Amino acid sequence: MRLVIRQDYDAVSYHVAKYVKERIKEFAPTANNPFVLGLPTGSSPVGVYRNLVKFHQAGELSFKHIVTFNMDEYVGLPRDHPESYHSFMWKHLFKHVDILPENVHILDGNAKDLDLECHRFEEKIEAVGGIELFLGGIGPDGHIAFNEPGSSLNSRTRVKTLAYETIVANARFFDNDITKVPNLALTVGVGTVMDAREVCVIITGAHKALALAKCIEEGVNHMWTVSAIQLHPRGMVVCDEDATLELHVKTVNYFKSIEKVHEQLIGSDNMVFHE
Amino acid sequence: MQYPVALQTSSLTASAPASPEPHTPIPENEPKVIKITNCKILRDHKIVEHDAIWIQGGKIIDPHKFFWYQKRLPDQVLDAGGLLVVPGFIEAQINGAFGVDFSVPSDPETYERDLVLVNRGLLKYGTTSYCPTIVSSSASVYHKVLSHLKPRAGSAKTGATILGAHVEGPFINEARIGAHELKVLQASAKNGYSDFKAVYGLEGATPEAQNKLSHENQNSVKIITCAPELEGIMESIPDLAKAGITISVGHSMANISQAEEAVQKGATFITHLFNAMPQFHHRDPGVIGLLGSRFDLPRPYYGLICDGIHVHPNSVKIAYDSHPEGVILVTDAMSAMGLAPGNYQLGNMNVTKEEDRVYIEGTDTLAGSVITLDACIRNFIQFTSCSLIEALEAVTLHPAVLLGIQETKGVIKPGADADLVFLSDDLFVKRVFVAGEGVDLDAIDVQVTEKF
Numbered sequence: 001m002r003l004v005i006r007q008d009y010d011a012v013s014y015h016v017a018k019y020v021k022e023r024i025k026e027f028a029p030t031a032n033n034p035f036v037l038g039l040p041t042g043s044s045p046v047g048v049y050r051n052l053v054k055f056h057q058a059g060e061l062s063f064k065h066i067v068t069f070n071m072d073e074y075v076g077l078p079r080d081h082p083e084s085y086h087s088f089m090w091k092h093l094f095k096h097v098d099i100l101p102e103n104v105h106i107l108d109g110n111a112k113d114l115d116l117e118c119h120r121f122e123e124k125i126e127a128v129g130g131i132e133l134f135l136g137g138i139g140p141d142g143h144i145a146f147n148e149p150g151s152s153l154n155s156r157t158r159v160k161t162l163a164y165e166t167i168v169a170n171a172r173f174f175d176n177d178i179t180k181v182p183n184l185a186l187t188v189g190v191g192t193v194m195d196a197r198e199v200c201v202i203i204t205g206a207h208k209a210l211a212l213a214k215c216i217e218e219g220v221n222h223m224w225t226v227s228a229i230q231l232h233p234r235g236m237v238v239c240d241e242d243a244t245l246e247l248h249v250k251t252v253n254y255f256k257s258i259e260k261v262h263e264q265l266i267g268s269d270n271m272v273f274h275e
Numbered sequence: 276m277q278y279p280v281a282l283q284t285s286s287l288t289a290s291a292p293a294s295p296e297p298h299t300p301i302p303e304n305e306p307k308v309i310k311i312t313n314c315k316i317l318r319d320h321k322i323v324e325h326d327a328i329w330i331q332g333g334k335i336i337d338p339h340k341f342f343w344y345q346k347r348l349p350d351q352v353l354d355a356g357g358l359l360v361v362p363g364f365i366e367a368q369i370n371g372a373f374g375v376d377f378s379v380p381s382d383p384e385t386y387e388r389d390l391v392l393v394n395r396g397l398l399k400y401g402t403t404s405y406c407p408t409i410v411s412s413s414a415s416v417y418h419k420v421l422s423h424l425k426p427r428a429g430s431a432k433t434g435a436t437i438l439g440a441h442v443e444g445p446f447i448n449e450a451r452i453g454a455h456e457l458k459v460l461q462a463s464a465k466n467g468y469s470d471f472k473a474v475y476g477l478e479g480a481t482p483e484a485q486n487k488l489s490h491e492n493q494n495s496v497k498i499i500t501c502a503p504e505l506e507g508i509m510e511s512i513p514d515l516a517k518a519g520i521t522i523s524v525g526h527s528m529a530n531i532s533q534a535e536e537a538v539q540k541g542a543t544f545i546t547h548l549f550n551a552m553p554q555f556h557h558r559d560p561g562v563i564g565l566l567g568s569r570f571d572l573p574r575p576y577y578g579l580i581c582d583g584i585h586v587h588p589n590s591v592k593i594a595y596d597s598h599p600e601g602v603i604l605v606t607d608a609m610s611a612m613g614l615a616p617g618n619y620q621l622g623n624m625n626v627t628k629e630e631d632r633v634y635i636e637g638t639d640t641l642a643g644s645v646i647t648l649d650a651c652i653r654n655f656i657q658f659t660s661c662s663l664i665e666a667l668e669a670v671t672l673h674p675a676v677l678l679g680i681q682e683t684k685g686v687i688k689p690g691a692d693a694d695l696v697f698l699s700d701d702l703f704v705k706r707v708f709v710a711g712e713g714v715d716l717d718a719i720d721v722q723v724t725e726k727f
Contacts, residue, residue, distance in 0.1 A: 080337070090339045090342060101348065104342075
């Protein structure tokens with residue numbers, strides 16, 4: 001696993017966006033061989049999307065041959081509700097870029113048969129040949145997507161009941177009224193994310209520091225589901241200085257030093273490396 | 276720690292609804308979808324950048340729904356070149372333009388042809404909807420001209436939308452007659468609604484019937500300017516309001532209590548504030564005093580002729596400072612508006628038109644206003660130092676709310692008509708869309724009246 005530490009939220013966002021852009025450029029997607037991207041919602045990726053839009057507007061990145069799969073969506077919330085994840089993705093990314101609508105996949109929280117919807121989602125991922133790069137955030141309780149503490153680390157896309165902490169955290173988007181927050185969601189499983197050929201988790205802010213420490217310095221544990229990244233052959237965590245507050249000094253120093261070595265060896269423009 | 280009540284366990288069964296229908300109905304044979312990018316947009320009292328306007332079937336649509344439900348990309352993407360895109364302007368008071376005078380009845384064919392000429396010409400100045408204004412006239416004149424002025428939708432070919440007529444008179448006070456003719460004034464309306472019906476030739480036998488016509492866009496009278504202090508007028512106001520007509524106080528000698536009573540009874544507009552009404556007096560502020568009404572009495576909208584001539588710039592600023600939410604800019608333009616400088620014979624009047632004003636030939640007397648609505652906006656900002664948004668809303672949102680059409684006109688939001696004006700940074704009209712179609716402004720020929 002690589003741990004990339006940057007100064008602050010903006011630097012993290014820029015780094016991840018640039019990484020995504022370079023990966024796509026290197027992949028050189030075509031209509032028959034699109035680049036399949038897994039995408040999160042929440043506050044962590046907003047800066048990444050902003051930078052990706054800037055790259056697109058500068059003509060450096062086209063979304064024409066990119067297929068996307070989002071991680072999750074609330075159950076029972078109308079698709080055009082301002083807080084639905086459809087609305088989030090439209091507002092922050094899709095409306096600014098040239099992605100084809102049929103290449104966008106987000107779980108339908110209003111489907112008549114939710115289990116079938118989850119199965120279909122997994123089938124669609126398989127049909128395009130799996131996800132090339134899955135971006136994600138992390139909750140303060142170490143969850144990835146809506147895989148709350150206690151989720152199986154082998155789980156697939158399914159319906160989940162949201163943890164109390166998550167509902168409270170989301171209340172700020174629903175007039176601070178926790179009875180208005182949906183308490184069910186469809187989410188990709190931990191297994192679904194880890195099946196991607198590469199996983200990149202964005203972790204910023206002091207309130208995520210404990211979760212980061214639990215996920216990378218302690219064991220693989222279903223109470224901190226992001227810890228499954230320890231078993232991924234190509235996992236990356238990008239974080240800011242504040243998020244390292246609970247890590248051992250040794251850990252931070254180690255990862256900072258190997259990044260320096262890499263820069264000297266292959267140059268900062270060649271940061272796409274294979275393990 | 277309480278778990279929130281109402282677990283959505285029922286959603287796990289088949290009783291959960293299928294993906295909801297989109298709210299904006301998507302046309303069956305799916306006309307072209309146009310996306311306008313690289314623009315600044317006046318929307319929700321803000322100027323928004325890095326966004327786009329999506330148009331389909333002559334209306335503005337919600338692109339979010341279009342993307343998710345129709346799963347299509349736009350058929351055409353237009354680069355607005357960084358211009359400011361605002362809703363098409365709405366003109367509440369204009370007597371004519373390009374040599375045409377709405378109050379002069381001619382044979383139906385000529386009148387129609389002249390009307391379309393003005394509809395198209397007004398687009399050059401950004402006006403996409405308007406109320407043709409008729410000065411005080413005899414009943415026979417009203418019956419003739421109003422038949423042409425029922426609401427009609429605009430298009431890129433036929434020009435601006437007609438919202439219905441603004442009949443300025445004849446129930447006005449002869450002491451504030453302005454340029455109207457004395458012999459056609461009506462001094463009273465003893466029979467209330469019936470008198471109005473008789474003079475204008477309204478089709479609805481009762482206010483309720485007229486209101487029904489109004490909902491079907493069959494009412495030719497949209498705004499009535501009247502003097503509430505005349506006999507029978509005050510009592511008629513509630514009935515006229517019930518008939519779906521906007522009542523405006525103007526050409527009046529009303530004192531402040533009469534003016535406030537008119538507003539209480541349903542008047543919602545003041546016709547060209549300051550003009551054709553008594554001067555402001557500190558002990559009886561009259562109609563102008565409506566701008567100082569206390570909070571439990573709704574202050575009406577007020578029209579301002581913003582050419583700097585009919586109202587002194589300082590007076591404009593005083594009105595704006597006292598009631599900024601109520602301002603509606605109007606031109607009150609007469610038939611010479613839009614003509615190139617020169618001498619013309621308009622009706623029974625010979626005039627000399629200069630660039631921005633018109634005189635009775637051989638005199639220093641102004642023959643009327645020839646300001647254009649986009650020039651009003653520029654003047655208004657200069658006179659009052661108001662914000663760009665306030666000045667633009669004075670010709671879009673405010674008149675739309677006054678006339679009750681703010682769901683489809685004067686706003687940029689899903690469901691509204693795609694009437695758009697593209698403005699340069701110095702607020703000149705560069706491009707116009709009517710009902711979702713771009714207009715070739717250069718192809719509009721309005722100079723048909725001969726100079727001599």
